[in-house]
Amino acid sequence: MPYEHDESREPMGDTPATEPESEPDSPGVDDSVIHTRALTKRYRGGQLAVDGLDLTVPAGSVFGFLGPNGSGKTTTIRMLMGLIEPTSGSARVLGRPMPRSARTVLPHVGALIEGPALYGFLSGRDNLVRYDAADPTADPRTRRTRVAAALDRVGLTAAAGKKAKAYSLGMKQRLGLAAALLQPRRLLVLDEPTNGLDPQGMREIRSLIRELASDGTTVFLSSHLLDEIEQVCTHAAVMTQGRLITQGPVADLASGVRGRLAVTTPDTGEAARVLKEQGVGDVVVTEDRVTGEPPDRELADINTALVTAGVRVRGFAVERATLEDAFVALTGEGFDVAG
Incomplete structure (x- = not known):
């Protein structure tokens, strides 16, 4: 060295x-x-x-x-x-x-x-x-x-x-x-x-x-x-x-940080709209998934709203929080690797 x-x-x-x-x-x-x-x-x-x-x-x-x-x-x-x-x-x-x-x-x-x-x-x-x-x-x-x-x-x-x-x-x-x-x-x-x-x-x-x-x-x-x-x-x-x-x-x-809500569906556009209406934050759409920060409320009601809107829900879960989630929660900012 x-x-x-x-x-x-x-x-x-x-x-x-x-x-x-x-x-x-x-x-x-x-x-x-x-x-x-x-x-x-x-x-x-x-x-x-x-x-x-x-x-x-x-x-x-x-x-x-x-x-x-x-x-x-x-x-x-x-x-x-x-x-x-x-x-x-x-x-x-x-x-x-x-x-x-x-x-x-x-x-x-x-x-x-x-x-x-x-x-x-x-x-x-x-x-x-x-x-x-x-x-x-x-x-x-x-x-x-x-x-x-x-x-x-x-x-x-x-x-x-x-x-x-x-x-x-x-x-x-x-x-x-x-x-x-x-x-x-x-x-x-x-x-x-x-x-x-x-x-x-x-x-x-x-x-x-x-x-x-x-x-x-x-x-x-x-x-x-x-x-x-x-x-x-x-x-x-x-x-x-x-x-x-x-x-x-x-x-x-990351144990004290709530994970992201993930919905697997072919109807990603409609799912994103419904999730935003239900108070889900930072909604991100990928090929067959929509993820976001879950609100502090009963998640079953969000699932019901998706189904009522005709969204074909093939998966609905809150994923375990990652270190990135913990970092954002602790600092209030993204992980800028070029910093």
Whole structure:
């Protein structure tokens, strides 16, 4: 993970919080693998990138860090990994304060942040050899075995001899993930790991993440794709404009949000008209379905109104609320991934 020093983006104002000096020499055992308290990053010029973040990532979870582009996710990850210092507040990773304990913590962490840094003139295999050789804990006698296993795990064995500059964006993402998996890790931090992947590649990476979690690795996964988080994560946190909106088990985040009413019918135009008359909001018509936000009233009466109007109702249900529904309910706005 390269550290890029940019004097124009140095923190201003508050002094970074310090942790007590009486710390053990190895990462502590805690119920939370990542814990932040009032973590804040303000750049020169006054830009507040992360605003008082209190985040808790349980051990053994696949934790989705969710938010539109520009919401502060990558800045938070860079602080957690010791690449930049917070303006104020504190962060602990594997029970140790960061960035002060980076040398102790990082050997136990695999990370893919803001895309992999690769030597374009070297092959994918030789890039991994370089990464492994830079690890003082790696046994050089078994280096080739580790590299081959990492390449196989991300599906790059056939392309291992090709120069990295000829790799597609998706292949580069896979190679970066392979670098993070050269050693067994207690924590894996992935920033937009499916960026550039085709649908099949995305499925493979999700399967790999589940496999890693089943082996006991905690996975911290940053993404702006709500569907991705919902499919693979056990827990999630939602960020917007540098602030934490909510966090908890994925199943609980949308539990307090009412799902959308969905009517399956060949008579979509008439169904949409009736639903609007019955107080259904945000009505959306697709090929054979009409969906909308149900009003706070007896839904059986809405179904009766559809049938009375001659709409051929083939399906009528309130679908389970999604993370997108929860985000809209929490923020009052859509999920603008170009933010």
